[in-house]
Amino acid sequence: MAAEGASQLGSVAALLGAAVVAIPLFKRLGLGSVLGYLAAGLAIGPFGLGLFHDPQAIIHVAEFGVVMFLFVIGLEMKPSHLWSLRHQIFGLGSMQVILAAFILTLVGMAFGFAWQIAFVGAAGFVLTSTAIVMQVLGERNELNSPSGQRMVSILLFEDLLIVPLLAIVAFLAPADPSHVAGDTSVLKQLGLALLSLAALVIAGLYLLNPLFRILAKTKAREVMTAAALLVVLGAALLMEMGGLSMAMGAFVAGVLLSESSFRHQLEADIEPFRGLLLGLFFLGVGMALDLNVVAANYKLILSGVIALMTAKAVVIYVVARIAKSNHADALNRAVMMAQGGEFAFVLFSAAASQGVITATINANMTAVVVLSMAITPVMIMLHQRFAKAAQASMDGVDNLEAGDKKLKGNVLIIGFGRVGQIASQAPIAYGADISIIDSNPDVVRGAAKYGFKVYYGDGSREDVLHAAGAYQAKCVLVCINDSEATTRIVENIKHHCPTVKVIVRANDREHALHLVQADADFVIRETFEAAMLMGNETIKQLGADELQAEDICDQVRKADHERFALELSGNEFAGRDLLLKNTQ
Known part of the structure; x- marks a missing residue:
């Protein structure tokens, strides 16, 4: 028992030590914290020092960092503000996702895969990494900027797609004689999702504020912290039971509490856990990069990463320009959102378990997504260093330099x-x-x-x-x-x-x-x-x-x-x- 406890304590110390060493070093080199976490995870993972052998278990726990991040974002978005973003969420988001899914499916078919397999790979790659984009926007203080809000809107729409995409994967699965009434099953799943969302909204509107008022009277700080964690994890669990994204549940809970007088206290209580777990998530992603798979299929994987990231970036840029964003804004969005995301792992696992893709294809697709996530911080750094500064719009501006006018104030x-x-x-x-x-x-x-x-x-x-x-x-x-x-x-x-x-x-x-x-x-x-x-x-x-x-x-x-x-x-x-x- 003592040896087992010491082993677990050593694992925790290894995780913290890797982060403490890597993050300041990578920040000093101008490479950003995300790439530091990924490199640290690779160093201590199965293909580095071998201190950890089950990165998926760490990723599963650390996903709560993404969940808490979405809760904090929700706290900053009042319902009225969220309503004002509805056109960006459903209009801009749907345009980008549909066009990207179509183009990336064609890319997969060009690699010789059947359209079903190509679609699964494309659907997983379309789902941008919420963790990476949110982390970068937070470090730049751009979450509340117009361009940042557009990216957040698209990420929210992508989170809504988890259930429909899982349902499509179920339809693509080979016929199983023992499985009947598939339409009924899908309708049942949809009803359960709507019921979970309704329960969360009702609890947020009528139960959470009275609960926090009662707890605040106890003047016990640790109880308020426990309640904040309970709200986040409870909302995530409720959404997961309904087949929806845990991150979406936390975001909805945050929005429902955005006008609460306890909003700032909740944010302060959640922040330390959010930062640690989000860092742990990136460490897990770094560990999950299977170098054996990459070595065995390096031509396919590297060419897949380049083709999918390039195609997705082009689609994002075109959609942004159609939506009247300027060149610099569109290019920035394309660079930041060109990678696959953490929800791709869920989608690929579901497709593999239902026989839509093989275990080998699942490993290859997972490697492609992980590599795209690892490359993104480097691409962002290069873009910041070499891209021309955005030219601000001069519409409606009276330019003193352009005319002969002369000001005469004292x-x-x-x-x-x-x-x-x-x-x-x-x-x-x-x-x-x-x-x-x-x-x-x-x-x-x-x-x-x-x-x-x-x-x-x-x-x-x-x-x-x-x-x-x-x-x-x-x-x-x-x-x-x-x-x-x-x-x-x-x-x-x-x-x-x-x-x-x-x-x-x-x-x-x-x-x-x-x-x-x-x-x-x-x-x-x-x-x-x-x-x-x-x-x-x-x-x-x-x-x-x-x-x-x-x-x-x-x-x-x-x-x-x-x-x-x-x-x-x-x-x-x-x-x-x-x-x-x-x-x-």
Whole structure:
């Protein structure tokens, strides 16, 4: 018993150790965490160090990482938002899946397989890896971007296809004299799926919130965590009993709780388990790559990977362009979604058990999918490195660079993000004549909705500054986030018109030093005032009165100014006390 426990503990330590070593290394090399997990799994699996011999068992457990990921995504999607995506889910999703399945079936037939076998392989490969795409979108913070939402919509539609595809596989199975009333069986399965979904929706609407209110009153954190896990696993189990995707069940549960007051607590409780299990899933996929099968059929498998990924990528790109996505968005989606997915393993196993495909074909198809999943992070990395940056749409944008217009406001604001928008309020209230430029077309269009006239233009260019009226304005506010461009703007303005007052945002202390050396009149460090206010409130809460707090903060400011003066290297800037007083 003790030896068995030690063996299990050693296995857990091996999994954690492989992840701890591989992930930082691969991230440092710019290869991403997904490829790190896959490589670590291959290293400790049956064809590496041989520490594990049953990767499918690990994958089966680790699939709950994908399930929990979908639950967290569901928490972020309110029903109204999900309803707004219905055209993308069913329109864009169905177009991509149907066209890809048809083309990939033809690819399989071109390899010499019967159409039934080619269709099973195509159906499995059409189902994109939710785990990989979601992980990459999460790392890029693109889950809520328009392009990210389109990919999520397609993945949701693909999750809905599990039951229909399994039913089609059952129809393709060789006739079994002992099996009768097949139509009745399919109808029964469909009814059970609908019943499971209805039960989940009813429980989500009427039971979950009261349950969490009762548990919250106990003030036992571990009970809330257990309840969060129970909801996820219960929803997954209910959907699996109905023959549906476990991930879909978790997603529906998340959507039903998206407007709950417990949403943030649930997300915080689930997050650690989600991350660990999702990493374990990728480790399992790496272990599942059967190198013996690849070696024995390497020509078929490698050519299959190239042909299927290329064909699927082309279909995704074409569908995206038909749906009016720009070239960069369509290409990005094609690269990210060109692989097969984890649900292909389920489909291939079902087809093999029902005699639609042989065990050898099942092993070959599984190897093709695993290799496609392993290649995807590399393809994404290469795409990010070599693809041209997306050209933003200029529709509805008044381009200052393109015309002869000349702005004549007495205050010019360069950059209209969160800082520029707030900084503009006081001059507007004072009655100043404001001119605004920004280099982001989305910002230009977004500002127009709120009544601001913002012109498109790159403020770091001399000709744009001239057209924007920078050299005739009384004040120029530089509110952009690019440190080098900010310094270049200050240098240009002060070179051509030293009398213009330049009020500029500094990203940090070092940037503030460069701006002072560039002759900026007022340098505002973006975090300094907020930090001073926090410190002021803290000492008030500790018992200081208003005068004491003000005196202490003045001492802090004075000490900061003295340090700043020393950093400016003494005598050369010794006469600039007024400037230093305004360097916050």
